[in-house]
Amino acid sequence: MAVIESIPNVSEGRRGDVIERLAASIRGTPGVRLLDYSSDPSHNRSVFTLAGDAAPLKVAIEALFEAAVASIDLRVHQGEHPRLGAVDVVPFVPIEGVTMETCVALAAEVGRSIAERFGIPVFLYEEAASHPGRRNLEDIRRGEFEGLAAKMSSPGWAPDFGPAAPHPSAGASVIGARMPLIAYNINLNTDRLDVARKIAAAVRHSTGGLRFVKAMGVKVDERNLAQVSMNLTNYQKTPIFRVFEMVKREAARYGVSILESEVVGLVPSAALIPAAEYYLQLERFGPEQILENKLKADS
Amino acid sequence: MAVIESIPNVSEGRRGDVIERLAASIRGTPGVRLLDYSSDPSHNRSVFTLAGDAAPLKVAIEALFEAAVASIDLRVHQGEHPRLGAVDVVPFVPIEGVTMETCVALAAEVGRSIAERFGIPVFLYEEAASHPGRRNLEDIRRGEFEGLAAKMSSPGWAPDFGPAAPHPSAGASVIGARMPLIAYNINLNTDRLDVARKIAAAVRHSTGGLRFVKAMGVKVDERNLAQVSMNLTNYQKTPIFRVFEMVKREAARYGVSILESEVVGLVPSAALIPAAEYYLQLERFGPEQILENKLKADS
CATH class of the missing domain: 3.30.990.10 (Formiminotransferase, N-terminal subdomain)
Structure with missing residues (x-):
């Protein structure tokens, strides 16, 4: 179905x-x-x-x-x-x-x-x-x-x-x-809002960054840290891992590291599996090898 | 069901x-x-x-x-x-x-x-x-x-x-x-079988390594490279990313890098999602945020 x-x-x-x-x-x-x-x-x-x-x-x-x-x-x-x-x-x-x-x-x-x-x-x-x-x-x-x-x-x-x-x-x-929209935030190991804003400007589509990223820099007051708050509008064409790595690289430019990231709300597993593939350098891997897909295909 | x-x-x-x-x-x-x-x-x-x-x-x-x-x-x-x-x-x-x-x-x-x-x-x-x-x-x-x-x-x-x-x-x-068994191989950027064997000995349970890893070093003749060939017998307790990182670290000791890894046959998505969480430093993330799980839970 x-x-x-x-x-x-x-x-x-x-x-x-x-x-x-x-x-x-x-x-x-x-x-x-x-x-x-x-x-x-x-x-x-x-x-x-x-x-x-x-x-x-x-x-x-x-x-x-x-x-x-x-x-x-x-x-x-x-x-x-x-x-x-x-x-x-x-x-x-x-x-x-x-x-x-x-x-x-x-x-x-x-x-x-x-x-x-x-x-x-x-x-x-x-x-x-x-x-x-x-x-x-x-x-x-x-x-x-x-x-x-x-x-x-x-x-x-x-x-x-x-x-x-x-x-x-x-x-x-x-x-x-439209494609599923993923609300994805990256918290920085700093309270500097200007750094979060510069990173947001670097990664988002509207100011020259990645095609399917909307981003802004915000302050998370209750934790006293700066955050790159994003919407990923097409996780197939602009995958999460590429956004993460770009934010990490831009942050390093200011001597800042990534504290953590978070997905707000729901995310399809198909948006996370490619991150596993990327970091594990998985080759010759296809969705038919995922057990749940195999079970569904045969039902 | x-x-x-x-x-x-x-x-x-x-x-x-x-x-x-x-x-x-x-x-x-x-x-x-x-x-x-x-x-x-x-x-x-x-x-x-x-x-x-x-x-x-x-x-x-x-x-x-x-x-x-x-x-x-x-x-x-x-x-x-x-x-x-x-x-x-x-x-x-x-x-x-x-x-x-x-x-x-x-x-x-x-x-x-x-x-x-x-x-x-x-x-x-x-x-x-x-x-x-x-x-x-x-x-x-x-x-x-x-x-x-x-x-x-x-x-x-x-x-x-x-x-x-x-x-x-x-x-x-x-x-x-038993838990699902994952056949997981890591191909090294070398043809040195001795390096693959030393890495296998370091990561496998039987010789002092990780609790749920079986490993051996083998030669992939048709590609002229050395491989750490593994069975992961409990992906919840010994997750894939930890095995990958340990092999990478051990390989570096010999000046060798990881060329690629591969999953042979089927793998549950629950074995791959934690790799995405680890490398993306995802916090406050739970399986109920995965859309497919949500759809199943409510059906």
Whole structure:
């Protein structure tokens, strides 16, 4: 069975009864598992993590939209996190036995259906984007709900599906497909924030570094140390070990060493195995040699 | 569902029709998957790899004994590999959602049943051994089939189950439970066999090295290089990365570096993830953060 993950971000992080109704809408779908959900009141936003095959996932996301559209009104929504709509962003992520192409097709299918059922304009993003200017979520979301009507009436911002103007209360939704995102931090053996910032600037894509790394230098006050805080957006093309080694090398330039690293949240084993291969100098090794894969393949 | 692996070694590696009947006896058992089998004519021995839950595995192993006892006569069996019986060795290995204790209990249950059904004496070994002198397979097998009657009539060699003398044609069987065994080789950047032998002596348990390492130095003629060829018998207690680092350090003593390493056959992902953790200096990381585990736990 294929496993696809979806991580819808919904613009409600304060009203507990609404959040529970949203969770219930997902849980009520056979073939879908709600793995996790968490809410941030200051962002006024909740993030749900669900997994399943394509068809049941589509049903669950539609149920989530139904519950969200009934309870959330962007005209009275306030929060720190930028947002365009009630169900703000819906990525589909290939996990197991499924290709990126399948997730791209699923994003388009769900997008078309949401637009038809709810009259909500849908923008496709990342791997599902209809053109390069729509790959980045930040570009689509710029202007937020408050600026959406004006943005959609300007050239180049017709939605991929649905009406040419925002839904009055639910705004618009951004739906797409992407690789699993890994939240990866490296703690330095120093409290110097300037060093963490210089390293972040060296390794991240936006300022000349590795293609699939987003990074910033931050201070971890309670431990009095500086941290390179990163998102790895494609662990296949920019593997963790290469990021680690580059940070280590840049840190050495300032006489600083790595204290430790940490993965925040979930990580596919396929993102860690290559680090074992790299450091153990493993040759002639393939995924079919991993016992769990062999057991799955034969079942 | 629990997954236990069993790797029965059978004293037949030449007669193709017999080997196919043995494989068919395993394949015919519902709930058991035959993952692999291979035969060595000079050893005159076949190794089968099967997986399943405890109850169906017991059925499959009994079916294998039935087929083997009907076709194999140790009185006329010749081959390079030491052996005591028709079904020579049967280890049970905990893979997923199952403890070593369950595998030990399964070994005893299968041993008792085989002794009763076929009149074959059974010795329990490794984790299932009834006393320390029976942990090592080599100690039980010393003297082979030809010396078995004499050995069994000497003090201390009564079987754990079954008659006090060998089965006339099927000899005796050694059944037990053990951790997954990893065949791990490190190729050196030299053709000096003496260096590989010195490193092997340094890292292996028997001559003062790491507790769960068996090692020898060999020459890989077709590539003209020296190799430290190892079996890692408990990857949890003696992890791969520690073996790799020790070999690297010992090699440096002779001015030699590591060219590459290789895993022969299957390896559980749980044996490779700790190498990623070690080299990436990952802290506060647990198996519940691995996405595949999360998906399994919630299913």
